[in-house]
Amino acid sequence: MTTLSEVYRNDPMTDHHIIPLDFDSIDGVPESHTWPPFDEPLNKIQTCDLPDSLIPVIDLTNSKAMNLIGQACETWGMFQVINHGVPSDLVKKIESESQRLFALPTHEKCRVLRSTGGATGYGSARISPFFDKGMWHEGFTIMGSCVDDAKVLWPHDFQRFCDTMDAYQNQMKQLTQKLLLMIFQTLDVTQEEIDWAISTHDSQSALQLNSYPSCPNPSHALGLAPHTDSLLLTLLHQGGINGLEFFVEGLGWRQVYVVDGAFVVNIGDLLHIFSNTKFPIVSHRAVVNQSKHRISVAYFHGPPVESRVAPSAKFQNPCFKSLLVKEYLSLKSKHFYEALSLIRS
Numbered sequence: 001m002t003t004l005s006e007v008y009r010n011d012p013m014t015d016h017h018i019i020p021l022d023f024d025s026i027d028g029v030p031e032s033h034t035w036p037p038f039d040e041p042l043n044k045i046q047t048c049d050l051p052d053s054l055i056p057v058i059d060l061t062n063s064k065a066m067n068l069i070g071q072a073c074e075t076w077g078m079f080q081v082i083n084h085g086v087p088s089d090l091v092k093k094i095e096s097e098s099q100r101l102f103a104l105p106t107h108e109k110c111r112v113l114r115s116t117g118g119a120t121g122y123g124s125a126r127i128s129p130f131f132d133k134g135m136w137h138e139g140f141t142i143m144g145s146c147v148d149d150a151k152v153l154w155p156h157d158f159q160r161f162c163d164t165m166d167a168y169q170n171q172m173k174q175l176t177q178k179l180l181l182m183i184f185q186t187l188d189v190t191q192e193e194i195d196w197a198i199s200t201h202d203s204q205s206a207l208q209l210n211s212y213p214s215c216p217n218p219s220h221a222l223g224l225a226p227h228t229d230s231l232l233l234t235l236l237h238q239g240g241i242n243g244l245e246f247f248v249e250g251l252g253w254r255q256v257y258v259v260d261g262a263f264v265v266n267i268g269d270l271l272h273i274f275s276n277t278k279f280p281i282v283s284h285r286a287v288v289n290q291s292k293h294r295i296s297v298a299y300f301h302g303p304p305v306e307s308r309v310a311p312s313a314k315f316q317n318p319c320f321k322s323l324l325v326k327e328y329l330s331l332k333s334k335h336f337y338e339a340l341s342l343i344r345s
């Protein structure tokens with residue numbers, strides 16, 4: 001079985017794009033991380049008379065949840081879920097364990113730095129090479145067990161971290177399966193296609209802990225530059241502090257407001273392809289904050305990397321060519337935003 005980490009090994013990054021800023025020793029925003037005043041015209045649009053929160057908040061215990069999810073996927077490619085069954089004390093634990101990790105001195109975190117061909121560990125976002133400026137961000141990526149890295153960080157006290165990460169990944173997997181099942185039912189696709197997306201056998205997932213330290217000049221820094229998530233579905237815990245924004249054609253960058261206890265769910269590239277563009281592509285970014293250190297936790301889920309992705313067989317005129325999931329991920333690692341247009345049919 002090929003894993004997601006093996007796919008990433010084929011597209012190595014340079015050290016320069018992996019090592020985050022040393023936030024312990026920095027006073028201001030260095031030139032290398034100073035972005036031009038971005039999106040001036042779009043920010044003006046944000047002030048127009050629109051509801052603050054465009055993204056629907058869906059209660060999973062609502063009998064109409066499935067229809068609401070289907071509508072949200074078609075309109076925005078994004079929604080928030082509440083009453084999802086993930087224990088709130090586990091969410092609190094993952095927040096505190098993430099804080100414990102990012103509070104370590106930089107030189108200690110760098111002991112588990114992601115290797116150039118690696119997929120897991122501490123480091124800058126994988127999208128860094130596609131931007132001239134650095135991001136006000138540090139991350140820690142986990143795929144499956146994180147015990148090797150945790151033992152390096154806390155030789156005598158690693159279990160608590162690992163247990164929390166394992167339990168959280170388990171909960172995310174269950175919730176993702178539930179949501180994908182609902183989404184696929186609204187698409188009215190075959191059982192075989194449902195199995196492709198939600199079978200646990202060989203499916204791939206990653207847990208991404210994101211840290212955005214408070215920033216002295218937030219209007220010239222960016223936490224995460226605009227991107228789309230590559231796999232099928234992403235579940236994000238915003239950590240109680242606003243920062244996530246998504247791009248709406250004609251409306252510009254809109255905030256996804258924190259809703260207590262909710263997860264933000266967004267469509268990834270593979271589901272955009274499978275839905276034959278019925279579900280829009282969700283370009284999003286994270287902005288930073290002058291006074292607060294924000295931590296978010298993203299869970300990405302995808303099908304086996306050796307399987308094929310293509311628009312569902314129910315679509316008469318497929319907009320995309322069929323290819324292996326690992327081929328798509330490799331195109332994305334090389335061409336980023338262009339990857340989707342390269343597979344247009």
Ligand SMILES: O=C(O)CCC(=O)C(=O)O
Pocket residue numbers: 208210224229236238243244245284285286296297298
């Ligand atoms: O931190 C956030 O709000 C966004 C995180 C994100 O987009 C990601 O990890 O892919």
Ligand SMILES: [Fe+2]
Pocket residue numbers: 227228229284
């Ligand atoms: Fe993302």
